[in-house]
Amino acid sequence: MKIVHTVNDLRAELAALRAQGKSVGLVPTMGALHAGHASLVERCVAENNVTVVSVFVNPTQFNDKNDLAKYPRTLEADCRLLEAYGATFAFAPSVEEIYPEPDTRQFSFAPLDTVMEGIYRPGHFNGVCQIVSKLFDMVKPDRAYFGEKDFQQLAIIREMVRQMHFPLEIVGCPIVREADGLALSSRNARLSTEERQEALKISQTLFASQAFAASHTVAETQKMVEEAIATVPGLRLEYFEIVDGYTLQPIADWKDTTYAVGCITVYCGEVRLIDNIKYKC
Ligand code: PAF
Numbered sequence: 001m002k003i004v005h006t007v008n009d010l011r012a013e014l015a016a017l018r019a020q021g022k023s024v025g026l027v028p029t030m031g032a033l034h035a036g037h038a039s040l041v042e043r044c045v046a047e048n049n050v051t052v053v054s055v056f057v058n059p060t061q062f063n064d065k066n067d068l069a070k071y072p073r074t075l076e077a078d079c080r081l082l083e084a085y086g087a088t089f090a091f092a093p094s095v096e097e098i099y100p101e102p103d104t105r106q107f108s109f110a111p112l113d114t115v116m117e118g119i120y121r122p123g124h125f126n127g128v129c130q131i132v133s134k135l136f137d138m139v140k141p142d143r144a145y146f147g148e149k150d151f152q153q154l155a156i157i158r159e160m161v162r163q164m165h166f167p168l169e170i171v172g173c174p175i176v177r178e179a180d181g182l183a184l185s186s187r188n189a190r191l192s193t194e195e196r197q198e199a200l201k202i203s204q205t206l207f208a209s210q211a212f213a214a215s216h217t218v219a220e221t222q223k224m225v226e227e228a229i230a231t232v233p234g235l236r237l238e239y240f241e242i243v244d245g246y247t248l249q250p251i252a253d254w255k256d257t258t259y260a261v262g263c264i265t266v267y268c269g270e271v272r273l274i275d276n277i278k279y280k281c
Contacts, residue, residue: 001079002089002090003090004092005093005097007097010091010139014052022048023143024140025051025141025143026044026143027051027145029078030055031057031073031092032072032074032189033074033077033078036149036184039174041053047143048142050088052087053090053091054091055090055091056091058098058131059095060123060126060130060131061126064121078090105126105129107126107129107160112247112248113126115241115248115250116152116243117152119239125156129157132157133160144157145171145173146172147176149183149184149274149276150274151245151276152263154170154172175275177203180200181200182203183202185274191271195269198232198235201229201232202264202275205225208224208228209221209224209228218254221242221262229266235266236267237266238272240264241263243260243262243263245278257280262277263276
């Protein structure tokens with residue numbers, strides 16, 4: 001595996017491979033890689049001749065400077081994992097390389113980006129679209145891989161690709177969980193042992209709500225999840241929304257959609273964790 005730091009080098013490497021007729025897959029990441037990322041890389045390697053994994057902590061998507069400062073940066077370990085999973089290139093540019101001047105582009109994918117994370121993390125999806133659109137331009141992948149844990153992000157990126165006519169396929173990959181159910185996240189590394197135990201209640205509640213939903217209304221399921229999270233002193237619910245998986249708008253009745261998803265964000269101590277569960281799909 002080659003580690004590439006500049007856009008010019010990356011473009012030169014990829015042009016040579018494309019000239020040989022090779023297909024290119026992209027896995028965008030912010031590093032601190034775990035088994036969830038590994039599952040994206042594995043799928044990308046299986047479906048493309050060339051796999052590019054970008055490792056870039058994108059400053060424009062952080063609305064909280066503290067969160068950006070604390071974001072784990074583990075490039076050496078990340079490259080070991082990528083090599084083991086068969087990636088062709090790790091693309092690890094500097095901030096100056098990606099943003100030689102400030103990116104002033106404004107993206108709007110309303111109503112997808114005006115709910116949930118769009119409310120609690122103003123500007124976040126604008127930053128995500130800035131970096132992801134740049135990566136699509138730089139890599140020109142045939143396919144790009146994203147995890148379903150960031151459910152809203154995946155919906156917004158699909159919409160960006162549709163509206164901007166990027167000639168590529170977006171592949172959504174299932175959430176990877178620890179054996180006990182906790183959704184894998186780079187942020188889990190910041191949980192203390194006690195917090196890790198408390199965080200488990202998030203996935204446990206979502207799984208319990210799946211069974212509960214079969215015989216209860218949307219409002220009752222909503223209440224059940226809110227009350228279960230409130231029983232754990234170390235957890236603070238930011239939001240739990242049961243939405244249409246395509247429009248991301250809240251539903252009032254299970255009959256309102258063929259694709260119902262529950263999206264949750266919970267603070268466990270200072271660590272912000274997200275997760276989701278499908279009720280109907
Ligand atoms: O999901 C992430 O890790 C990031 O939002 C992404 C897509 C790599 C853009 O920085």
